[in-house]
Amino acid sequence: MTFEGIGGSGKSSAIGRAEQWLSGGGIGVVRTREPGGTPLGERLRPLLTEKSEGHVPLHRTEAFLFEADRAQTFDEVILPALREGHVVLSDRGEYGTVAYQGYGRDLPIDLIDRMTAFATLQRRPDLALVFDLPVEVAMARRHRTPTTDRFDHERLAFQERARQGYLFAARRDGVRARVVNASRAADEVFDEVKYHIVDVLRSCNYQSQMTEQLL
Template sequence: MNAARGKFITLEGGEGAGKSTVLNAVRELLAAHGLDVVVTREPGGTTAGEAIRGVLLDPTLHGRIAPETELLLMFAARAQHVRETIVPALAAGRWVLGDRFTDASYAYQGGGRGQPDERIAELERWAAAGLQPDLTLLLDLPVGVGLERVRGRGPADRIELEAHEFFERVRAAYRARAAAQPARFRVIDASRSLDEVLTQVRAAVTDFLAVNAARGAA
């Protein structure tokens, strides 16, 4: 008997949203429910993807990568990620927990860089094989709050060197996608205390698990 397909959960959000802490909390919650969890990230998730990540985040390349190049590099890493890591794990019945996926391209390369949504959608269909998450947690907070949080945590990468206005466009694009796809997205107020954020996250994931269990029993 073949294993039931696993589920794909992603975390999205701008700089300083606290994705790493939330990722660990979600992983622990899923594991507590007896689920086999694969944790991954973008750009990255494979040997080739991590090499591309190094290029994309290299601060010495700030202002020297065209928006089109950035978009294609993101999807080059994603194409490998989907085929090597995500799809095989889901097919084996494992649950995949990802730090960012294609929504990030609509936000950063679309909203931030001005790349057309239709161009990103075509790459999503082809390079990402049309794969979409089953649940996306959007950690939303004001841009100024997020940038203040990341200040001083280490040298800025190429993306973190962008202007405040860039991140405002990224946030607006994320919020627009969440509003357009309410069945998939859960918007988390990441400006609140860590305990309050984790309470929101655990409630959203627990609700998703309950709905998934009910569907499986039907």
């Protein structure tokens, strides 16, 4: 399961609550993030997210590095966790590359799709939660909690393109994706998150007795 959305959407707070909620219900959970889910990813993360004069990667380099991080995370974290029967929660996933490098940087979506399929061995998440809200609201939230992530410091037009990229990724994915109105209070948002997670776990017949006890 991936938690997707622009900076300030509340996805990181929601994934933390989801991890505690599922673990408290007896569900085995593995939490990861993009970039940075592995030791290699932690080395790539500052190259991708931190502002550094004279060291900003080319747009296509950026895309390759995100896919490299994704491939490593799939082999080292996600696939082993799934084999053990755990639920995997990822703070961002493939939608982020469509949103930021595709819509934001204007790289070809079909190329990004092929790169992602190769990186993930064509495995897809069972659920992609897209936390959507107006860009202005997200930016106001980020101002209350300053960040060094250079994507969060991009101009308003870039942030809006990224938001539209997330919505595009959700639309074309059908029932796999659920768009969550992230403008609401955190508790209200999380109630919806729980509903979607339980719905997907039921559809996957995942430990049915534990799943029914979650709500």
